[in-house]
Amino acid sequence: MGKIEIDETELRTYQQVYSAVRAGFANPKTRDKLLQVHAELNPDAPLPEIALKHSFDELKTELLSEFSKLREETAKEKADREEREQRSALSARWNESQTAARRDGYIGEGLEKLEKFMEEHGVADHRIAIPAFEKEHPLAQPLTTGGQRWDFFGAKETQPPDLKALLEGNEDAFLGPAITDTLNQIRTQR
Numbered sequence: 057m058g059k060i061e062i063d064e065t066e067l068r069t070y071q072q073v074y075s076a077v078r079a080g081f082a083n084p085k086t087r088d089k090l091l092q093v094h095a096e097l098n099p100d101a102p103l104p105e106i107a108l109k110h111s112f113d114e115l116k117t118e119l120l121s122e123f124s125k126l127r128e129e130t131a132k133e134k135a136d137r138e139e140r141e142q143r144s145a146l147s148a149r150w151n152e153s154q155t156a157a158r159r160d161g162y163i164g165e166g167l168e169k170l171e172k173f174m175e176e177h178g179v180a181d182h183r184i185a186i187p188a189f190e191k192e193h194p195l196a197q198p199l200t201t202g203g204q205r206w207d208f209f210g211a212k213e214t215q216p217p218d219l220k221a222l223l224e225g226n227e228d229a230f231l232g233p234a235i236t237d238t239l240n241q242i243r244t245q246r
Contacts, residue, residue: 150180157182169193 062070080086088109095106154167162170162182170182170189179185221229 146180150182153180153182153184157186160186162186 077090080090087105091103091106094101095103154171157167157170170185173189173192174180174182174185177185177188179188218230218233221227
């Protein structure tokens with residue numbers, strides 16, 4: 057190889073560029089930028105760091121994508137499991153309160169009406185709904201025939217109005233208790 061002569065300013069410029077490039081390759085922050093510039097200027101130059109970094113970036117992107125999918129699946133499974141547990145607890149509570157309602161005498165059509173009432177009013181517990189349902193839908197009293205009872209061992213449930221005051225012409229004495237008794241019977245009728 058022959059000698060090439062350059063002037064002193066050109067030598068200093070080459071030395072400055074060489075030391076700047078060398079310092080840039082030594083610094084991890086600027087090394088990637090210099091390698092990318094070199095790859096753009098010399099596309100045929102073998103640069104294993106650039107290829108390795110590109111492969112690593114692709115792998116990192118793929119792993120992050122898989123991790124994100126796994127996280128979403130785990131969150132969905134957790135939400136599904138919690139929903140199943142809540143439904144199971146609600147179903148157990150419903151069945152328990154329904155059993156209590158059956159013990160209280162609600163069966164068949166009466167139980168259906170109670171549950172419809174519960175749905176309309178947003179109540180999930182039969183035991184809580186029964187008092188409100190009975191208040192709105194009082195139970196009918198069993199019918200008695202005539203005023204006589206042939207139960208010799210039990211006490212009389214109702215007393216017929218005293219007709220003596222009416223027969224004597226004292227209508228006020230008859231009507232006061234009769235009206236009160238009639239209103240009480242109608243209000244407590246189930």
